[in-house]
Amino acid sequence: MKKPCTVIIIALLLIIGAMGWFFVIRGSGGPKGEDGRTVVLLTSSDRAFFLAEMRGWLESVQGIAQALAENDMKEAAEIARKAGVVELDQIPGSLLRSIPLEMKQLGFGTHDAFAALAKSIEEGADAKRALKMLSELMLNCTGCHAGYRVDPKTH
Ligand code: HEC
16 A cells, blocks of 8 residues: 555544544534633523523522521521432433533532532531532532533524
8 A cells, every 4th residue: 555545544534533532422512602612502492491490500509598698507408409409301302412521510510519518408517618518519600601601503
């Protein structure tokens, strides 16, 4: 086999490998937007579901902060426990497929962190300790918001 031919074959194999990595392993998730965040394209109903979930999380964080300020540990644990539950069968499959792996991990990790917060409060963590856990949990919110955004799929 002549040398240029081998070079072309190797180059093609590298391209195929890179495409496999991009589309299969790294998952979906679009290009970077003008604000530097990864753009995730969602159908309008998936996007509505996703954003409603987000507003629910903000309500949970607000409720927990208020309960902790009032030293109402029972209420704080109750809200955190509810936010910690993942109802997988309620999440549209198309939404799960559209979200890149790392973003999914951050999302499920946030549910886990709410569940861990509820458990700690039930096991006797005081308001100050719980507040520290809440602020650490919120690094998931800020981290994901800094890295991703969801745009409507137009076709
Ligand atoms: C896995 C990633 C991720 C995590 C974790 C996350 N968010 Fe979001 N959130 C997003 C994305 C993406 C958007 C849409 C932002 C955009 O498109 O500009 C969003 C939007 C929102 C919105 C706006 C909702 C609307 O109706 O427009 C709120 C409120 C919100 N998030 C609250 C939270 C809170 C509170 C937390 C933590 C408890 C959190 N989010 C954790 C990814 C995440």
